[in-house]
Amino acid sequence: MEVKVYKNYVNGKWVEPQNSGYVDVENPSTGKIIAKVPLSTKAETDKAIDIAHEAFKTWSQTPIPRRAKPLFKLRDLLMENEEEISKILVEEMGKSLPDARAEMKRCFENIEVACGMPMLQQSDKIIGTSFGIDGEVLRLPMGVFTVVAPFNFPAMVPFWFVPYAIATGNTVVVKPSKQVPGTMIKITEFIDKIGLPPGVYNVVNGDREVADAFIENPKVKGFSLVGSTKVCRTVAEKCARNNKRFQAMGSAKNHLVAMPDAKIDEVVRNMMTSCFGCAGQRCMASSVLIGVGDEMYKTICDKFTQAAKQVIVADPLDPKYAEEPNLMGPVISKHAFDFINKMIEVGIKEGAKLLLDGRGIKVPGNEGGHFIGPTIFADVKEGMEIHKTEIFGPVVCIMKAKNLDEAIGIINRHQYGNGASIYTQNGYWAREFKLKAEAGMIGVNIGIPAPVAFLPFGGMKNSQFADIKAQGKAIINFYTEDKIITERFWPETD
Template sequence: MEVQTLKYPAIQNYVAGQATATAGAATLDVFSPLDGALLSTVPVSDAGALDAAVAAAQAAFPAWSAVPIKERVQIFYRYKTLLERDVRALSDLVREENGKTYDEARAEVEKAIELTEFACSLPQLIGGEVLEVSKGVECRSERKPLGVVASIAPFNFPNMVPHWTIPNALVLGNCMVLKPSEQVPLSAVKIAELLKEAGLPDGVLNIVNGDREIVEAICDHPGIKAVSFVGSTKIAKVVYIRATGNLKRCVALGGAKNHLLVLPDANPDMTAANVAASMSGCAGQRCMAGSTMVGVGAIDHIVRKLVEEARKIVPGQNLGAVISRAAKARIEQHIDEAEAAGAKILLDGRHAVVPGHEDGYYVGPTVIDYVTPDMRIAREEVFGPVLAILRTTTLDEALALENASPYGNAAAVFTQSGSHARYVMDHASAGMIGINIGVPVPREPFSFGGWNESKFGACDITGKSSIEFWTQLKKTTTKWNPESRVNWMS
């Protein structure tokens, strides 16, 4: 049997500014979804490794939090230029470890640049308030960092999702432990290297690799004040309950089953292109994917256009791989079950093979019509390039299907009617709404976050909303003049 060599050095943890070996730790292989090549190995760290990372962050916190925010942010101005300098290499790395197309990987890195740019604006957004509340008595409010915080990132956006948390949390004065997905640990290494090059002090950002044990240890660690998580709803619930049960702040983003409502008056070309892109972008492995289309009334002409558009999406060309062989099997099982239950396969992406990359993990674009609400594919997150089409006769019926879902990340409507669009905006139970947009991801400074079982916690993870999550409010009342008239306030 041929022994594969590692393309990249074995991943190590990153503690106090240095790559750190984890003695005795088991390792997991890291494969490229593009062709099954062995990229690296990643350690399965234990709670002791987390202790070391938290200790490094705690040691760095007093000095880092004492640096004025106008000075902290200068590091991130430099970091942004480094991201721009290395955008090609960073995009190639995302593509290799995650399986995206190059254009998708580059878009992910460019979003990371935008997130960093927003963090550079934080000095203008967190100014405190001062008011003379009585003669000679002044009240002041200021935002202060929490201390050591943690970010648990998923496999589907190895560069972007860490930037949902790292720039804002660190600019606001916290120190962080990042736990990347064990399936895509390479991008996190580059993030740490570039931040060090930009001048980030050692210990402000630390990386601990591992699996479930480290996630649990993060939730339990008494030195960690706040935890952010992005992943499946099942795990998001567990993380939220465990972290808050240990008296930590937590925002945990879960899965989604986003509904795209298509009305008969929708522009056929624009709708077909948007729906096809929404269901297949990033191989459908994103919580904003439009996995369910709800047709209202006579929409057969749009479905035909949609299938035409979906046929233009070709695995290995403009459609990337899914993350693993197990993911490919799970997605194809969803399709099998829908077909067996009576749904009609209009476009079948099962058993896709890319010439020259026969060992890659590919699922072609799949469009399934006449899905009924009781089918598993209509209820569960597939996380692949698969679109289920349900049929209704009225907009209220379509909204009822959307609102019956336990999730609430995104919903969209395709129509040329302003009143119908407004009706969906007012009545859809989702945190992010699209009007003729299949992936309604807000741009900075607008925050990212869903409703219902797509998010657990009070704040969003990005944008202005994240300021409250990563800081605490300090209020100071001051009086210097004893000669002023004394009243109940002074």
């Protein structure tokens, strides 16, 4: 099998890195090397930023409708080639083909919202702030913005940012995850065809050296990242020292509360998708299930465990399982595999009851793959490491609460607050949960409360280090600088 060698994309051209080493990209289903990605240097990164800075001078003066026009073409191109991109995503990341297609649809949605920039970026004007005086707020583009993408959503996450940066008149430099660079490289091949001026959009592959260069370069106005809370806290501190805008979306431990009146079949069906889609490697996965009351807790333990046993763990590129709705692929790497197995051992030692053990899964023909099956713990208590830690795998903790207030207390005492959901038919309980649960994204009878593109995406507490959330109308404030005008004119005199 041919091993691809990826390049950077700078100034409208594919560029061979000059001083870079390379790291291997592997298929997590097989463990085989499928590509090599360059580790670009600070000097190469700074050069790309310089080019983007020069391109900004012209792009920022381009009329807004003309800035949006290439995005219409991009949406059409990506939709026409959705299947090709999705299969690359599956090969290098390991999620199922239906999950990959769903990720691509989120890309389309964000492009569509950004195409409305002529409406979204309108200025505000007040006639008559005083006698003969008017006030106006101009929303102006700022310069070069940078994006560091995660491995779990290599297409969707960049599209929380890139279309908006471009449409608002800024230029952008993207660093794909070195574990899954091929998806964004393929998308960039289509971006190359939409007529953007050279330097408006650029891709620099690499590791931390590239990300640090983004933060330290004074020509960069803003930095967006999805990563662990530890990394996000460091990014926030560095960006603050460098007077740079930042969005840093961190770790999560999302709780799903099943009230006594919850429709149990819907809870179980939604939990299957929420917990085991993408092998649990997503920041909106419900990794903690709280059953309210003894009866609901016992029912959840029994029915969810039985349903989880039906999950098929296999290579998502195996034609036999490609469209299987209960398919779960591998986790991303040997490192992730080892960490998840370690946390399962921790849970056992802490005294949690292991209802379903996903260790030791063997997929014939894929002996080098990083497969772990659904794993479920019951009798989980606050303070246990398996409850405190983001495991980022197909491991679910089931807890019991006496009532809604106790369930909300469990959520609010946790350091993370990305998402939380409640299942109930009781409007009062739902309202209490919406108002009191400390999470940035709330679901009511929704397993994955990830908002659509025209609504903001982001968490609370240690799950987000930013004032402005991703995507939607709100992100316009991240990519523009307000300039406030106060003006007065006197009448001409003879």
